[in-house]
Amino acid sequence: MKLAELFPKKFVITSEIGPPKGYDISKCLHEAELLKGKVDAINVTDNQSSVMRFGSLATCHFLKDKGLEPVYQVVCRDRNRIALQSDILSAAAFGIENLLLLTGDHTKLGDHPQAKPVFDLDAVSLIHAVKKLESGEDLAGNKLDGEPPKFSIGAVVSPCSEPVEPQLIKMEKKVKAGAQFFQTQAVYETEKFVKFMEKAKQFGVPVMAGIVVLKTVGMAKYMNENVAGVYVPDNLIEELKKDKEKTKSGQTGIEIAARLIKELKPYCQGVHIMPLGWDDKVPKILKLAGM
Amino acid sequence: MIVSQQKPIDEILKMLEGEKTVFVVGCNGCAEVCETGGEKACVELKQKLEASGIKVVGCTTVDFMCNKLLDSLKILRHKEKIDFADSIIALTCGVGVQAVSSVIDKYVHPANNTIYLGGFQGTWPSQERCAECGECVLDLTGGICPITNCSKSLLNGSCGGAKNGKCEIDKELDCGWEKIYNRLKKLNKLENLQKFTKLRDYSKMFPKTELRKSMFYDVEQEK
Numbered sequence: 377m378k379l380a381e382l383f384p385k386k387f388v389i390t391s392e393i394g395p396p397k398g399y400d401i402s403k404c405l406h407e408a409e410l411l412k413g414k415v416d417a418i419n420v421t422d423n424q425s426s427v428m429r430f431g432s433l434a435t436c437h438f439l440k441d442k443g444l445e446p447v448y449q450v451v452c453r454d455r456n457r458i459a460l461q462s463d464i465l466s467a468a469a470f471g472i473e474n475l476l477l478l479t480g481d482h483t484k485l486g487d488h489p490q491a492k493p494v495f496d497l498d499a500v501s502l503i504h505a506v507k508k509l510e511s512g513e514d515l516a517g518n519k520l521d522g523e524p525p526k527f528s529i530g531a532v533v534s535p536c537s538e539p540v541e542p543q544l545i546k547m548e549k550k551v552k553a554g555a556q557f558f559q560t561q562a563v564y565e566t567e568k569f570v571k572f573m574e575k576a577k578q579f580g581v582p583v584m585a586g587i588v589v590l591k592t593v594g595m596a597k598y599m600n601e602n603v604a605g606v607y608v609p610d611n612l613i614e615e616l617k618k619d620k621e622k623t624k625s626g627q628t629g630i631e632i633a634a635r636l637i638k639e640l641k642p643y644c645q646g647v648h649i650m651p652l653g654w655d656d657k658v659p660k661i662l663k664l665a666g667m
Numbered sequence: 668m669i670v671s672q673q674k675p676i677d678e679i680l681k682m683l684e685g686e687k688t689v690f691v692v693g694c695n696g697c698a699e700v701c702e703t704g705g706e707k708a709c710v711e712l713k714q715k716l717e718a719s720g721i722k723v724v725g726c727t728t729v730d731f732m733c734n735k736l737l738d739s740l741k742i743l744r745h746k747e748k749i750d751f752a753d754s755i756i757a758l759t760c761g762v763g764v765q766a767v768s769s770v771i772d773k774y775v776h777p778a779n780n781t782i783y784l785g786g787f788q789g790t791w792p793s794q795e796r797c798a799e800c801g802e803c804v805l806d807l808t809g810g811i812c813p814i815t816n817c818s819k820s821l822l823n824g825s826c827g828g829a830k831n832g833k834c835e836i837d838k839e840l841d842c843g844w845e846k847i848y849n850r851l852k853k854l855n856k857l858e859n860l861q862k863f864t865k866l867r868d869y870s871k872m873f874p875k876t877e878l879r880k881s882m883f884y885d886v887e888q889e890k
Contacts, residue, residue: 457866479826482818484836493819500823501866515866534827542848545860546824552861561827604830 377445378473378528379417380556383582388646389667390447390559390584391658392419395430401438404430407655408444414659417445417474419559419648423454426486433463437470447530448472451480456496457515461505468525476530476559477502500546503529503553531555533583534605535572536565543605544575551579559648561605562588564612566639573643582645587636589651589661590629593617626657634664641665669697669760669797671779673708676715679756682776682806686753688722689776692742692767694732694759703779704728704758712758712778724752732763733795739770749773761797761805761812768810769795774854775810777803780871801871807859809850816843822865 382388393408395401408418418439422432436446448467450460464475479499483491497505505515512524531550537543547558558576563569563585576583588606590596593616596608612632616623623629637647651658673679683689691709698704706728713723725748729741742749749755754774757764761781768775780803796815804822805812814820818836825844828835832845851857 479819479821481828482836484818495819495821496869497866498819498821498823498826504866532827537827539848542825542844542860543827545848545857546827549823549861602830604828604835 377417379447379530380528380582382416383557383645386416387641387667388417388582388584389415389649389662390417390419390646391415391649391651391655392421392447393435393655394421394424394653395432395435397427397429399430401430401435404435405438405442408439409442410656411658412442412444414662415649416646417447419447419449419476422449422451422478422480423486426453426481426483426488426491428486428488433467433470433472436467436472440471445474446472447474447476449476449478450502451478452495452497452499452502453480453483453493456494457505460497460502461509461514464506464509464527465520465525468527473526474528474530475506476532477506477555478532499531500549500553503531503550503555507554528557529555530557530559532560533558533576534561535576535583535585536561536563536568536607537605540568540572540575544572547576548579551581555581557581557645558583560584560586562586562599562603562650563636563640564606564608566636569640570643584646584648585636585640585644587633587647587649587661589626589633589649589654589657590616591626591652591654592623626654629654630657630661630664633661637661637665637667668700668784669762669781669799670783671698671701671703671760671781673703673712673758673779674777674803676719679712679716679776679778680719680721683716683721683754683756686721688724688752689716690745690749690752690755691716691723691726692732692755692757692759693726693728694730694757694763695728696731696733696759696763698732698759698763698779699728704732704763708758712756716756724748732757732759733766735766735770738767742767742771746771761799761803762795764803764805765795765797765810765812768805768850772853774856775805777805779803783872799872800867801873802868804865807862808847809854809856809859811843811847811850813843813847816841816846818843822867824860 420432420435436448439446483493533547596613599606693709694704756776758778764777781797781799782801783799798814829842834840
């Protein structure tokens with residue numbers, strides 16, 4: 377099922393899982409199965425935060441086997457244009473239909489800071505590469521054997537960044553290159569998001585607002601200090617501080633996430649929930665948000 | 668010694684699309700040795716530009732364009748003419764283009780591609796860096812190099828990882844693409860950011876056979 381074809385029909389909900397460090401992925405697949413029937417598709421992160429893990433492509437393949445719809449995340453940090461195109465062709469053979477194409481974090485942020493960062497392509501040129509493959513040619517213009525692949529191409533944008541104009545410029549570039557839907561960085565400021573969407577709607581592509589479940593006060597403060605384009609307002613931090621037990625149990629985070637979904641829903645075409653390990657809380661969030 | 672090669676005249680003319688007047692400045696350092704800077708190359712380029720209908724309002728050379736102090740002294744002397752021109756075209760290496768760009772609020776087009784460091788590096792006393800990529804993109808980025816200023820050397824805009832204008836790998840490091848964005852905004856050239864989906868041609872980083880046959884390569888061969 378291609379996500380891009382789903383948007384005109386419904387408010388699309390996706391979530392995300394991160395493969396483990398090791399090859400026993402039963403826990404990760406179990407977490408994904410908890411979401412079966414509750415979300416439209418599940419993103420599989422690609423060596424998230426530059427930390428070496430089990431592969432995104434193989435995890436997507438396992439999800440497909442279990443009857444779940446994967447979104448194959450592909451970053452440009454670890455592979456050059458030859459390897460990227462090769463893996464994307466492999467994904468097509470596995471029946472993977474949705475891609476999320478990103479530049480990726482720098483190697484210095486992860487657990488192998490000595491590694492060579494590749495970035496032969498970036499998010500925009502990777503989208504261009506996939507479109508080339510879909511046209512029956514590779515990036516160098518050589519003809520592909522057999523049927524060309526066909527994907528639903530996703531990209532990311534950071535709507536609460538300051539300044540936001542470079543984000544909009546790059547979003548337009550991604551749309552021109554062939555992006556069909558967008559997932560956003562975590563949103564906590566509804567007003568900023570609404571303003572962003574007023575400008576972004578001219579591009580005519582569906583946008584899924586990013587929801588990251590707040591686990592602790594420390595996490596909120598850490599994101600404010602360190603995570604690009606993410607600002608948790610003081611009132612939410614106060615809410616997390618107020619009832620320590622409730623926050624610890626995850627209930628406060630669930631309530632905030634559900635409230636954000638309700639507030640953002642009229643302005644976007646879907647939500648992408650990033651539970652960061654709290655996968656079991658996603659069904660509760662969706663229920664509370666009235667999804 | 669930084670070795671550069673002049674861009675094809677068609678590429679230079681394409682950069683100048685929509686412009687009528689330029690000021691030409693050439694470097695008397697490494698670029699003069701490569702015949703891509705210095706007075707001779709400036710005069711030749713001037714003739715080519717004027718043959719294509721572009722008016723050259725003035726022309727000067729700087730001994731070492733990588734030196735911003737020398738750039739300021741020499742170029743500001745011609746400020747009146749430069750103000751009158753649509754842009755500056757610089758016959759120098761990638762460092763020289765960035766150095767000139769940083770001393771004057773005028774759009775600077777690179778006339779050359781910087782290919783490699785033949786011998787020892789030119790000593791420039793400041794922070795501009797050139798990666799000798801062989802396909803200079805400074806024309807699109809307002810004289811700030813994305814290859815050396817962005818920690819990921821991205822060509823299509825910021826990665827989204829910068830926070831408060833600083834790079835995701837180092838809070839002390841300015842985001843190169845945010846600098847480019849601010850520069851283009853100041854010079855009213857933001858549309859440049861939409862211009863291309865650029866793919867780098869890494870094969871251009873290696874000197875071509877014809878270049879390897881010239882200059883210092885020859886000297887070494889004779890030994």
